[in-house]
Amino acid sequence: MTFPSLKSLVGKSLAGKPIAGKLAAAAFVAIVSTAAPAAAQPATTTVAAQATGDAELVASLPGFRNADVTVNGVKLHYVIGGQGSPVILLPGWPETWWSWHKIMPELARTHTVIALDIRGMGQSDKPADGYEKKRLASDVHELVKALGYAKVDVVGHDIGSMVAFAYAANYPDATGKVVMLDVPHPDAELAKWPLLPTAGTFGDRIDEDHAYAWWFAFHQVKGLPEDLLAGRQDIEQRWFFRYLMKDESKIDARDRAVYAAAYAGRDAIRAGNAWYQAFPQDIIDDGTYATLGMPVLALGGPGYVWLKTTLERKATDLTAYKIAESGHFIAEEQPEKALKYITDFLK
Structure with missing residues (x-):
């Protein structure tokens, strides 16, 4: 997923009406059609030449193994390794547990690391429903109990950051500390984001003061x-x-x-979009949550202002940092910085 910032979005409203699917689809088609010819074709040969299976990926991370568990009637895939207090890593769209691979080995020196493919992601099941962040948090809680833990620290990025917040809000007694990367949980402000970009601000690189999240609408369709x-x-x-x-x-x-392989099929695309289609219910659920009382760390790239200002209203013990020279994908773009902030915070 991702996010606007920010100053350009504050105070603007969609009047409570859903964004028209045709407009969102048109925006996507326009973006694809204006890409360079070489970039407009799927990189099928590149994908086919790569080892993309979880067995091959885990083999590149000594000390880790693949595992599955069935909770709430859904089979979840996760990767586990290390020793020490447990830390759950929750990825976002359009990625999988692999998005954490640059920090997992070092984090595993002091923690038992569980990198999870949430419902709808990777090798986890992709049922027809259950993509509200509260429901996804319930999946995580059942996993935690199945692994025999009473309390865990939770680290999430993007959609996973939303789930991390929902986990802490719904299961505070089972939550140690929370780390959220670049995206907060949906709240009432999300319904005020504009349909159109500010004139002259939308290009092929994000303008952090005028971010335009057109895909939030496209994924509703x-x-x-x-x-x-x-x-x-x-x-x-x-x-x-x-x-x-x-x-x-x-x-x-x-x-x-x-x-690319993880989101190749129709079911994977449908399930990924379902995380976005649950936003209206997520906003309703957010209105019922108490303020988080456990320590919360916010690490932001382009979404820093959005994340920090949202959590200032929702967490009493907040520490926030802007990660220099990082875009949205902090754990992959600046893994050393992310790892230091996270390990220092979890000590």
Whole structure:
């Protein structure tokens, strides 16, 4: 997912009406059609040449293993390794547990690390419903209990950051500390984001003061994204990596092959969009949550202002940092900085 910032979004309203699917789809088609010809074709040969399976990926991380657990009637895939107090790592769209691979080995020196594919992601099941962040948090809680833990620290990025907040809000007694990367939980302000960008501010790189999250609307549409993207999902992913990163090379060819393969099919695209389609219910749920009392760390790239100002209203023990020279994908773009902040915070 990702986010506007920010100053350009404050006080603007969509009058409570849903964004029209045709307008959102048109925006996506326009972006794809204006891409360079070489970038407009799926990188099928690159994907096919890469080892994208979880077995091959985990083999590159000594001390980690793949595992599955069935909770709430859904099979969840996770990767576990290390020793010490447990830390749950929750990824975001359009990625998988692999988005944490640059920090997992070092974090595992002092913690038992559990990197989870949430409901709808990677090798986890993709049911027809249950994509509200409260429900996803319930999945995490059941996983925690199945692993025999009474309390865990939770670290989330993007959609995973929303789930981390929902976990802490719904299961405070089972939460140690919370780390949220670049995105807060949906709240009433989300319904005020503008349909159109501010004139002259929308290009192929994010303007942090005028971020334009057109895909929030596009992903509300049911069926159409699957028709447009099945087998071509890497086109959309390449656009987002370019738009949201400071240095695109930090997500390399292998990483991209992993993420393209993970979202190749219609079910994967549908499930990923379902995280966005749950936002209206997430906003309702947010209105019922008490202020978080446990320590919360916010690490922001382009979404820093949005994340920090939101959490200042929702957490009593907040520490926030802007990660220099990082776009949205902090754990991959600046893993050393992210790791230091996270390990210092979790001590």
